[in-house]
Amino acid sequence: MLIKEYRIPLPLTAEEYQIAQLFMIQKKSRLESSGVGSGVEIIKNEPYSDGPIGDSGQYTYKIYHIGNRIPVWIRNILPSSALEAHEESWNSYPYTRTRYSCPLISHFSVEVETKYLNDSGNSENVFNLSQDELKNRVI
Template sequence: MVQMKEFRIVMPLSLQEYQVAQMYMVMKMQQQNTTGTEGVDVLENRPFEDDEFGKGQYTMKLYRLQSKAPTWLTRFAPKDALVMQEEAWNAYPRCKTVIKCPYFTRFILTIETIHKDDNGQSENVHGLTKEQLAIRQLEMMNIASDTSDYWSYVVGSSSIDFSQFQSSRTGRGPLLDGWQEQCDPVMTAYKLVTIDAPYWGFGSRLELALLAGERALFLESHRNCFGWIDEWFGLTMDMMRELEKQTSSSSLVDKKIAGVV
């Protein structure tokens, strides 16, 4: 059965700030999680223009995740089954990501994201039909939450306590109960995840596992977006593109300290 879930992630950032924060976060997390045998390989990264999205940035990546797979999956799947191919069309504030697995050829995971300058209360931003709304699950995510599970352990979990954290450069924080209704600026990432793994015997289990994995990744990545605000605040998109070009030869943090900002 196809799984469809919408995650709404409220952030204490403006839409313009979030675009920079997300790009910084992606590059830094990729560096932290890439080793000689596992991690992320960027195969393509180029501008695109089409009738569906207009203008944006297209990327194609390979994710090698052998050590991060659930034990039950590694018992019958070879190592190459745990290589994922990701295509992404980033036409901010609208983005689409499609993830496939060359081994499980009928598997597909799609993430459609719309970013809005609100606090997560807009309804049906993805324009779903009545039939889709009937099966869609909805979860409001709180980046100040410190709950953890198996997938947060696999993805990694930052140690920042947002009930105590305050940005030295912006003065934002701490994030206390009800912060989503009180903060300014504010924006929300509306992420619709659709997973279809039509395999008898384990397809549903795989769908639920990947949905839980995406949830943990969304939470951790957005916690990092805000937790690293004093590192990326003041960067422009042109600066970020330059940092992106340089990341293959040296660390992102070292380049920033060297005077890019």
């Protein structure tokens, strides 16, 4: 498994970032939802308890329709399942896990774990990785 860790210090608190993030997700979803074959389809948006992370939080399942982002000549030869990306997200702020997948490639997915901290990016092992995982981690 590939483990890459990015530390991005921001000029605002984790609480301020949470508000900004929610605003920008909503705005980008709205802007991307224009025309046929485009947009974000929200399949589920519901609270969860006893999820894969945290005691409780918000679960979302979205489908990104990306057909209008691909040249017509490529779009015409691809199956419709290749023209969408699926996103599942478990948000237990300040910790979030998101999985991206494509129905065309059923055994492939990318998972992103995010932790928002009020520091300058110098906290060590915020994901409680094992010694083997720490050896493989790239910062």
